[in-house]
Structures are given as C-alpha cells and as structure tokens.
Amino acid sequence: MSIDHPPVAPAWRKSSYSGSNGGDCVEVADNVPGTVPVRDSKDPQGPALAFSADAWTAFVADVKADRFKWDHR
Structure with missing residues (x-):
C-alpha cells in the first residue's frame, strides 16, 4: 500500500460563510489534499x-445559489 501524500495537520480558518457576528462559526481547512x-x-x-x-465544491455552489432554505422557528 502506498500513500500519495503524507498526513497533513489541518490549517484551520474561519469560513467566509460564518458571518461577521463573532457567534456561531464554522472553520475549514483547505490545506489537506x-x-x-x-x-x-x-x-x-x-x-x-x-x-x-x-463534495465541498458542490455544497459551496449550492449555498451561493441559495438552494437551502432555513426555517428559523
């Protein structure tokens, strides 16, 4: 068995979709092949x-296209 890439520690950053309110934040790491x-x-x-x-690219495209409707009840 060969490994194409050595393990990489995720470099976390706040997602641009988390908003700027300082509250609920999603972090992503885009340095893991x-x-x-x-x-x-x-x-x-x-x-x-x-x-x-x-899968992440498809999800982000759907978010940008406003394909998700949130019920905030």
Whole structure:
C-alpha cells in the first residue's frame, strides 16, 4: 500500500460563510489534499467532518445559489 501524500495537520480558518457576528462559526481547512475538513470553532477539540473536495465544491455552489432554505422557528 502506498500513500500519495503524507498526513497533513489541518490549517484551520474561519469560513467566509460564518458571518461577521463573532457567534456561531464554522472553520475549514483547505490545506489537506483531496479533503476539506470542517469543524465547529466553539469546540476545536471536538469532532470534525471531512468532505471530498468535489463534495465541498458542490455544497459551496449550492449555498451561493441559495438552494437551502432555513426555517428559523
């Protein structure tokens, strides 16, 4: 078994979709080849989700196109 890339520690940054209110923030790391890790900035030691780069690109495109409707009840 060969590894194409050595393991990389995620370089976390606040997602531009988190807003600027300083509240609920999503952090992403875009330095991991082929994968986009996502975590809650309020729980940096907690779990992170890992998406394929293609899945993350599709998700961001859907957010930009306003395809998600949020019910804030």
